[in-house]
Amino acid sequence: MTASDPYRSRGHEWEIIERSDPICWGQRPGPLSPEQLESFRARGFLVWPELLGASEVDALRKRAAQLRERPDLRGRDDVISEPGSGAIRSIFRVHRDQTIDGEMFAQLAADPRLADVARQILASEVYVHQSRINFKPGFEGREFYWHSDFETWHMEDGMGQMRALSASVLLTDNSSINGPLMLIAGSHRRYVRCAGETPANHYKQSLVAQRYGVPDQQALTRLAEDGEIVEATGPAGTVVFFDCNTMHGSTGNLSPFPRHNVFLVYNSVENRLGAPYGGLPPRPEFLAEREPVSLAPR
């Protein structure tokens, strides 16, 4: 961490500063209408209802369910289990994992309906920085506290600029009663420096329960009062695109209805990772690709 780093974090005090990077990086044609693009710029996210068809999402959901039942995946570093039940919560790097026959997810990552949105907003070729399947089962799905992905990717992975975005592909219907993604509209235009040093190998705990890189409650209150907390809901097949710095979180899933999704992070090829800004060794590649493969030709 250096004093000149605009996105330094985890010092003594929290602070809210203005973002120094663009949100939409240039004029590049793509699938988004001018209105969609402007909405993304203003709010920091975009919900595209049923971008994937029912049969496509059925196939993805079935494959995800099969993977979740595979006992050989449990206990792997890149497979995260619930602290209590041991049930699989997340499977990382699904877009290039030969052991799980990730071809279906590789195709999804390369699908122009998703990747071209990233290319359009980031105004460059893109690659997958991180991919995972998230399972949030009924009754037992846990809450995820508020965070900006970029804060972690900057401090722990060495991502220099805010030139990345996520696409969450909903594998099940998401409504306000099964713990949907909540985003703070407008929060992407500011950056919250978090207080507190990062211990080594923090990621092993943070994937289960975040303790560092956690935004201050006063900062979150200000963002929520200046903006609006919005639930991203829609039927299975809906895709939620959101900026790498949009503050987001989700409550537990108390309903009987699972909330599962495939999460794909697109980063600009001009924003490749360097040394982590927090000064610790980089996290493993299943969390942050350092030698990315190019997306399949369109």
Added chain:
Amino acid sequence: MTASDPYRSRGHEWEIIERSDPICWGQRPGPLSPEQLESFRARGFLVWPELLGASEVDALRKRAAQLRERPDLRGRDDVISEPGSGAIRSIFRVHRDQTIDGEMFAQLAADPRLADVARQILASEVYVHQSRINFKPGFEGREFYWHSDFETWHMEDGMGQMRALSASVLLTDNSSINGPLMLIAGSHRRYVRCAGETPANHYKQSLVAQRYGVPDQQALTRLAEDGEIVEATGPAGTVVFFDCNTMHGSTGNLSPFPRHNVFLVYNSVENRLGAPYGGLPPRPEFLAEREPVSLAPR
């Protein structure tokens, strides 16, 4: 517990049976329109937006906030604190507690806008079976798992029939982002027997985290699939009336915005408590009035 008790529970197996009591107990005039009454009968709850005016609810909210800061209340049996922070979560028996100057809450309990709804649905004079203020602070408010109040009141307090209802007076705005009350519409028409014995003095734990009288996940799934999970939302001053057997719960409050309410349970004077059906000694009177005072004359 006897085999002839229609609402026996906490045996070896869970089971869903039909309710044997009426929902609306007779033709008695009152503030509810025929449409409101029919909606309550069909769904098991009724949301009345802004039944209380802004100045009334402001006064209640301020008084509740004052009580929450009183250090002498902490540690009392009838005041429940958060396991972690020690912050007050619930203050019981506020309608008749001289030590907290409960006159404002006594007046609220006797207010005909609330009590007459109970009289109309239960078709008799009513009394307050239980009252409390619930605090669900921003960021830290905890989830409440699904339950039917009646199951507990029957087994642990000796309430014989389903002839009681609750009124939740919203002291703050409730929306889907701050952990509102969720109800399963239609669930009040059936009764879920829960599995598992009840240990003595169970209430001391159950007020913090419920472990007995917990409905089975399969039972909840069936109720939710046959009915609908509905969030009861509205601005401060809104009152949510719900049947004593309507399955309900709420998620944690991840938002910065607190969700506080005053909770009043009205029971028919013809449904006074007897010996608890679970066979253990009755719970303390702050949880279940055994010698109720009549509501103030109208």
